[in-house]
Amino acid sequence: KWHWGFYGHSTIKHDYNLKTIRGDEVVVDNATGLMWHQSGYADELYQDEADNELYQDEADNELYHDQAEEWIEDLNSEGYAGYNDWRLPTVGEAVSLLEPSKRRNGLYIDPVFSGEQLWIWTGDKCDYTAWFVGFRHGRVNWHDVYSRYIRPVRSMK
Numbered sequence: 001k002w003h004w005g006f007y008g009h010s011t012i013k014h015d016y017n018l019k020t021i022r023g024d025e026v027v028v029d030n031a032t033g034l035m036w037h038q039s040g041y042a043d044e045l046y047q048d049e050a051d052n053e054l055y056q057d058e059a060d061n062e063l064y065h066d067q068a069e070e071w072i073e074d075l076n077s078e079g080y081a082g083y084n085d086w087r088l089p090t091v092g093e094a095v096s097l098l099e100p101s102k103r104r105n106g107l108y109i110d111p112v113f114s115g116e117q118l119w120i121w122t123g124d125k126c127d128y129t130a131w132f133v134g135f136r137h138g139r140v141n142w143h144d145v146y147s148r149y150i151r152p153v154r155s156m157k
Helices: 065-078 091-095
Strands: 002-007 016-021 024-029 034-037 044-047 054-057 119-126 129-134 139-144 153-155
Touching: 091 119, 091 129, 091 139
Parallel strands: none
Antiparallel strands: 002 139, 016 024, 024 034, 034 153, 044 054, 119 129, 129 139
């Protein structure tokens, strides 16, 4: 079941810098003090209704919300880019990535980021649903638990 959210974009004057730290690519935003995973999760997990098992499909990059949190735990265990405090972004942080016009692969996101994620989960939930930000239409919605992409973030302060 879809729930209406809102359209919008950030008015922040970002200062993005793409960096490689210990072989891992990140985007540092000096304007917000946030460090973003440049590409996000690279595979899709989806639930097969017939036998209730999870399968992975390397063709897409979506992830169920619970598995998103688990993947971030693994990212922290590995110390991605030398840090272990990665997390799902808040709605406000994810919305800050929305550009006022299409920029990357027809998406409302800066070209410094991977253009593979059409939408990303946030860590903010609403009842049994979770908020996500859509880069295809510049929209913020909440939805029943469903597959989505993720782009972890951490605070640099």
